[in-house]
Amino acid sequence: MTDISELDLQNLRHLIGGYDTTHCKMQDYAQKAEDMEVKQFFQKSAQSAQQTKQQLMQFLQ
Numbered sequence: 001m002t003d004i005s006e007l008d009l010q011n012l013r014h015l016i017g018g019y020d021t022t023h024c025k026m027q028d029y030a031q032k033a034e035d036m037e038v039k040q041f042f043q044k045s046a047q048s049a050q051q052t053k054q055q056l057m058q059f060l061q
Contacts (some may be wrong), residue, residue, distance in 0.1 A: 030042035
């Protein structure tokens with residue numbers, strides 16, 4: 001791992017936490033949605049948030 005400042009680590013932590021929260025909320029909204037288009041929108045949003053979270057976590061490896 002390259003040297004990352006403490007501020008960068010804090011920023012990554014906040015970003016990862018935010019995307020994790022977004023992923024959970026979008027999944028919950030998708031489960032509750034009755035309209036198929038709305039459900040798919042939330043499912044895609046949840047997947048996108050999960051992928052972004054995983055990409056950010058790669059900076060910690």
